[in-house]
Amino acid sequence: METATVAQRKVPRPRADALRNRERIVAAARDMFVECGAEVPFDEIARRAGVGNATLYRNFPDREALQREVxxxxxxxxxxxxxxxxxxxxxxxxxxxxxxxxxxxxxxxxxxxxxxxxxxxxxxxxxxxxxxxxxxxxxxxxxxxxxxxxxxxxxxxxxxxxxxxxxxxxxxxxxxxxxxxxxxxxxxxxxxxxxxxxxxxxxxxxxxxxxxxx
Known part of the structure; x- marks a missing residue:
């Protein structure tokens, strides 16, 4: 089997829309943590960010990860x-x-x-x-x-x-x-x-x- 080239080994960069979704989630979470406290439901954060729950969990698998990013x-x-x-x-x-x-x-x-x-x-x-x-x-x-x-x-x-x-x-x-x-x-x-x-x-x-x- 041929050795993979350097280009093939590179991790693909996130798409622009994926980055925008992540930024929207973090911004919405920050505002809602301020307004409602750290225990605000993820559903509400996703709704405020304009993304689906699956997108939120794909970026942040748990509350601690999202809090840390905020x-x-x-x-x-x-x-x-x-x-x-x-x-x-x-x-x-x-x-x-x-x-x-x-x-x-x-x-x-x-x-x-x-x-x-x-x-x-x-x-x-x-x-x-x-x-x-x-x-x-x-x-x-x-x-x-x-x-x-x-x-x-x-x-x-x-x-x-x-x-x-x-x-x-x-x-x-x-x-x-x-x-x-x-x-x-x-x-x-x-x-x-x-x-x-x-x-x-x-x-x-x-x-x-x-x-x-x-």
Whole structure:
């Protein structure tokens, strides 16, 4: 039997329509997780995405796979925004502020509860997306510190915890009705990050590694 050529051994690329279906599923799932919680029926997600149930299950065999893809897609979009901010010249602190408000628009606080005890937060895809955004935000924060406008006693962990907490809907409150409060409170938080610091923070700056050890 002849040896297969390199071209024959290549895995075929997904068709464009298959990629579009996958993107529609992830977008619909993200919106419905935010609106209804992580246990929203797959049937409803498929209906919102405009695909059949078979298409949804072909892309995502179980809920954890879909949740992971939603979280990764959100983190990757945030990373792309930070990369764009880092490529721009201008006020580094204002770029950091834009990142914080953009994270709120991605509903990061509403999606955080999906990472439950059954969620594999050490999956390679999730680790890669998480490390990418953490590294980029650290660079952004370091640039803002270098201009003297960001206080020096905070780290990436402090920032990410605050974003998660301040963008999470209050119990019994619809997430989509929280925007007018979220951005207002995030701006108050950002004002507290400005140097010179007007108070001394208790404890020490929190890194992402500190959070993972907690």
């Amino acid at each position: 979280v990764c897609s959100v983190l990757d979009r945030v990373s792309e925004q930070v990369e764009q901010m880092l490529a721009e010249t201008g006020d580094a602190f204002e770029a950091l502020s834009r990142f914080v408000h953009a994270s709120a628009e991605e509903r990061i606080g509403a999606l955080c509860p999906m990472i439950s005890e059954t969620f594999d937060d050490n999956h390679p895809d999730l680790v890669a997306s998480r490390e990418r955004v953490e590294g980029l935000v650290e660079v952004l924060m370091e640039r803002a510190r270098g201009t003297g406008r960001l206080r020096t006693d905070i780290a990436v962990g402090d920032l990410m915890v605050a974003i998660s907490q301040l963008t999470r809907p209050l119990p019994g409150t619809a997430c989509l009705n929280m925007d007018r409060f979220v951005h207002r409170h995030l701006q108050l938080f950002l004002d507290g990050l400005r140097a010179p610091a007007r108070s001394e923070l208790p404890g020490t700056a929190v890194t992402m590694e500190d959070l993972r050890r907690a």
